[in-house]
Amino acid sequence: MTDKIEVMENIYGENEKIAGRVAASLAAKGVLCVNVMGAPGSGKTSSLIRLIEGLGAEYAAYVIEGDIESDIDTQKLKSLGVEAIQINTHGACHLDAAIIESTVGSMKFKKRGVLFIENIGNLVCPAEFLIGEHLKLLVVSTADGSDKPYKYPLAFEKADAIIINKTDLLPYVDFDREFFVAGVRALNRNAPIFFVSAKTGGDFDEVVKWLRKKAGTI
Amino acid sequence: MTDKIEVMENIYGENEKIAGRVAASLAAKGVLCVNVMGAPGSGKTSSLIRLIEGLGAEYAAYVIEGDIESDIDTQKLKSLGVEAIQINTHGACHLDAAIIESTVGSMKFKKRGVLFIENIGNLVCPAEFLIGEHLKLLVVSTADGSDKPYKYPLAFEKADAIIINKTDLLPYVDFDREFFVAGVRALNRNAPIFFVSAKTGGDFDEVVKWLRKKAGTI
Numbered sequence: 001m002t003d004k005i006e007v008m009e010n011i012y013g014e015n016e017k018i019a020g021r022v023a024a025s026l027a028a029k030g031v032l033c034v035n036v037m038g039a040p041g042s043g044k045t046s047s048l049i050r051l052i053e054g055l056g057a058e059y060a061a062y063v064i065e066g067d068i069e070s071d072i073d074t075q076k077l078k079s080l081g082v083e084a085i086q087i088n089t090h091g092a093c094h095l096d097a098a099i100i101e102s103t104v105g106s107m108k109f110k111k112r113g114v115l116f117i118e119n120i121g122n123l124v125c126p127a128e129f130l131i132g133e134h135l136k137l138l139v140v141s142t143a144d145g146s147d148k149p150y151k152y153p154l155a156f157e158k159a160d161a162i163i164i165n166k167t168d169l170l171p172y173v174d175f176d177r178e179f180f181v182a183g184v185r186a187l188n189r190n191a192p193i194f195f196v197s198a199k200t201g202g203d204f205d206e207v208v209k210w211l212r213k214k215a216g217t218i
Numbered sequence: 219m220t221d222k223i224e225v226m227e228n229i230y231g232e233n234e235k236i237a238g239r240v241a242a243s244l245a246a247k248g249v250l251c252v253n254v255m256g257a258p259g260s261g262k263t264s265s266l267i268r269l270i271e272g273l274g275a276e277y278a279a280y281v282i283e284g285d286i287e288s289d290i291d292t293q294k295l296k297s298l299g300v301e302a303i304q305i306n307t308h309g310a311c312h313l314d315a316a317i318i319e320s321t322v323g324s325m326k327f328k329k330r331g332v333l334f335i336e337n338i339g340n341l342v343c344p345a346e347f348l349i350g351e352h353l354k355l356l357v358v359s360t361a362d363g364s365d366k367p368y369k370y371p372l373a374f375e376k377a378d379a380i381i382i383n384k385t386d387l388l389p390y391v392d393f394d395r396e397f398f399v400a401g402v403r404a405l406n407r408n409a410p411i412f413f414v415s416a417k418t419g420g421d422f423d424e425v426v427k428w429l430r431k432k433a434g435t436i
Contacts, residue, residue, distance in 0.1 A: 007225050039258045040341045040370060041362020068342065070368040091372065093311065093342040121369065123258045124286065124311040124340050143361035143387065144259020150288040151339065152258060154309065169361065172390055 015129055018097035022104055022132025030112030031062065032218040033132055034211075037155055038139035039148075040121035043165040045073040046198035047139050048116050052082055054208030059215050060113030064103055066095045066120050073118065094125040100132050114215050123148065127155040135160040135214060138191075142166045146176040149183030157187040161194065161210060168197040233347055236315035240322055240350025248330030249280065250436040252429075253349055255373055256357035257366075258339030261383040263291040264416035265357050266334050270300055272426030277433050278331030282321055284313045284338050291336065312343040318350050332433050341366065345373040353378040353432060356409075360384045364394040367401030375405040379412065379428060386415040 026033045038044045045065075052061040063084035065074045068091060077084040085107065087099060100117060109115075117133065119126040127136075138159035140148055143166055149156040156162065162184060177195075184193060192210060196203045244251045256262045263283075270279040281302035283292045286309060295302040303325065305317060318335060327333075335351065337344040345354075356377035358366055361384055367374040374380065380402060395413075402411060410428055414421045 039339070039362075040366055041257065041359065067369050069371050070365070072365050072368060093340075120342065121257070122311075122340060122342050124338065125343065141259065141361060143359060143384065143391075144257075147288070147290050148258055150290060151285050153287050166361065169387065169390055172387055173361075 012129075015097045018101050019130035019132045022097060022101050023134055026104065026109075026115060026132065027134065027218055029109045030218060031109050031115050032113070032215045033115045033117065033134050035126070035131055035133035035136045036116055036118045036139065037123075037126045037136060037159075038119075038121065039123040039141070039144060042121070042139045042141040042144065043198045044118050044121070044139045045076060047163055047165055047196070048118060049077070049080060049082070050196070050198050050201055050204045051114075051116070051208060051211060054204055055114060055212065055215075059212070060109070060111040062107065062109065062113060062115040064100065064115065064117045066118055068092070068120060089120060093120055093122050094129050095119050095131050096129050097131050104132070112215070112218075114211065123152040123155050127158050134218065137161050137163065139163045139165055141169075142175045143169050143173050145174065146180035147183070149180065149187060153187050156184050159188060159191045161192050161207070162188075163207060164193065164195045165198050167195050167202065168200050230346075233315045236319050237348035237350045240315060240319050241352055244322065244327075244333060244350065245352065245436055247327045248436060249327050249333050250331070250353070250433045251333045251335065251351045253344070253351035253354045254334055254336045254357065255341075255344045255354060255377075256337075256339065257341040257359070257362060260339070260357045260359040260362065261416045262336050262339070262357045263294060265381055265383055265414070266336060267295070267298060267300070268414070268416050268419055268422045269332075269334070269426060269429060272422055273332060273430065273433075277430070278327075278329040280325065280327065280331060280333040282318065282333065282335045284336055286310070286338060307338060311338055311340050312347050313337050313349050314347050315349050322350070330433070330436075332429065341370045341373050345376050352436065355379050355381065357381045357383055359387075360393040361387050361391050363392065364398035365401070367398065367405060371405050374402050377406060377409045379410050379425070381425060382411065382413045383416050385413050385420065386418050
């Protein structure tokens with residue numbers, strides 16, 4: 001397995017270098033890059049839509065959609081008038097910096113704003129790979145239970161903000177808010193935790209405020 | 219990246235060899251090995267509990283719990299009187315055959331039955347690695363939406379049976395059953411699809427019947 005470890009170290013190192021390049025080039029254009037991570041079905045795309053609505057006219061919204069297969073989310077965004085570019089990884093369990101660098105290279109950023117990159121639905125692997133982001137936004141569903149920080153620590157440790165989505169389901173699922181927050185705080189003292197429902201749109205104001213503040217300082 | 223491809227091919231080949239050994243040795247003991255896969259929070263452990271209840275006295279139930287960190291699920295099983303062994307991968311996104319071979323080597327199988335191996339919560343990577351199973355059981359949550367087969371095809375393609383869990387949430391979530399089943403059937407013509415609620419225990423009879431039939435022919 002030494003071969004594997006060496007190859008993986010080379011891959012991480014090269015990836016980090018490219019990610020640094022992407023982040024710097026986006027910052028120079030006034031574009032904040034947000035790596036949106038979360039398990040399958042946590043509501044990454046529907047949260048994105050709420051955030052884009054909230055950003056308003058002051059900031060442009062750019063979207064790259066990562067999926068193993070299909071362009072369902074990109075079509076959903078386009079039907080709402082949001083420009084989105086689809087990447088299909090055809091099996092790969094996470095996006096990497098090289099694929100983002102080549103995608104970003106083909107995009108036009110006419111105005112300052114936010115580039116959302118929706119990663120592959122996976123609570124494990126995406127947390128290990130930088131893709132050129134300035135911030136990692138983690139989306140979690142109440143329906144998936146409150147033990148997730150304990151079972152999948154890395155994503156929670158690395159997140160710059162955490163959205164607990166699907167609060168509309170709280171009356172019907174077992175979600176222990178205190179246990180969840182304690183699990184997050186053991187790993188990550190600083191990331192704000194936002195309880196929201198992308199379905200009803202409730203409580204997104206605070207997330208938007210946080211995002212606009214970050215976009216204003218890039 | 220040629221190095222990576224070569225190393226990965228060696229890893230897959232070696233893994234497959236060990237998995238074959240594990241599967242044969244369990245079959246020789248009259249133990250059916252079920253690889254339980256699914257996204258984080260889909261309800262793998264609670265489905266396991268329903269299946270173990272349903273197996274009854276005729277078949278013994280053995281459990282290996284795979285998690286990146288924590289032993290929450292193993293403690294839950296033990297509190298219900300189910301013998302379970304915890305594996306923590308400390309970062310790795312899936313179980314592999316070597317870790318299962320060494321774990322199974324330390325277990326005593328006194329009676330014919332079923333060994334459930336709960337894989338890491340991840341709808342992507344576990345589908346790529348055999349771990350010594352005779353069957354793959356995929357657990358999906360209605361709350362995660364009906365587009366999962368389109369976005370994460372490999373797990374659905376390889377599944378021997380699919381459990382759609384959390385049907386108790388159907389009145390509160392957008393789940394298009396027809397769209398979901400069509401997506402599964404485009405990838406997998408044969409796997410039975412069971413709609414169940416591990417929370418209420420509803421509709422597990424058919425899954426248990428299927429499992430007992432499989433356990434009877436090992």
